[in-house]
Amino acid sequence: MGNQISWTQSTDTSTDTPPSSLEAAQLAKILLSFYRIQDSSDPDIYVAGILEIIRRYPFWVVKKVVNPATGIPSKIKYLPLPAQIIEACEAELGPVVRQRGREDAIRRQLSEREEIEAEKMVPPSQTYEEFLAEMAARGMPIGPRRASMSPNENRKVFEKYGITQEMLDRCPDAKKNSTWTMKL
Numbered sequence: 001m002g003n004q005i006s007w008t009q010s011t012d013t014s015t016d017t018p019p020s021s022l023e024a025a026q027l028a029k030i031l032l033s034f035y036r037i038q039d040s041s042d043p044d045i046y047v048a049g050i051l052e053i054i055r056r057y058p059f060w061v062v063k064k065v066v067n068p069a070t071g072i073p074s075k076i077k078y079l080p081l082p083a084q085i086i087e088a089c090e091a092e093l094g095p096v097v098r099q100r101g102r103e104d105a106i107r108r109q110l111s112e113r114e115e116i117e118a119e120k121m122v123p124p125s126q127t128y129e130e131f132l133a134e135m136a137a138r139g140m141p142i143g144p145r146r147a148s149m150s151p152n153e154n155r156k157v158f159e160k161y162g163i164t165q166e167m168l169d170r171c172p173d174a175k176k177n178s179t180w181t182m183k184l
Helices: 021-032 043-055 059-066 082-120 128-137 151-161 165-170 172-176
Strands: none
Touching: 021 043, 021 059, 043 082, 059 082
């Protein structure tokens, strides 16, 4: 075969292109050259099954699986079952798929964060002064501390809620705050 597989080339996991028919045949030949193919009940069907499995996985996965130093030939002594080849391919593919999933999740999260940050940068629909005026109109003024109530106003509030001078005297904060008094 003129186009040989090189074990020293880096294995690019970024592409999921399955091997071509020629590459699949080369990879199957490499894998099966380490075993006695005559041990299968029907060698033609066995080889066809192995080729079908090889064509379902990305080239880089199959290349790792058939590598004589680290793949199936270094781990399985007898003719591998199709299920063993599938398990080996899945074992190689799984971590890469999970890593891609994590990277996709990170990209989505960063994208969502950018959208949220962009929304935060949208100028408010009203100015601070307009907001203060609106809150004052609703009876909730915001701003400097409002003036203390007059003793007469205090007395009205206390009478409305049934608060007596005796109750005020028992309150530790009442002595600190001189506006809390019913006396005129």
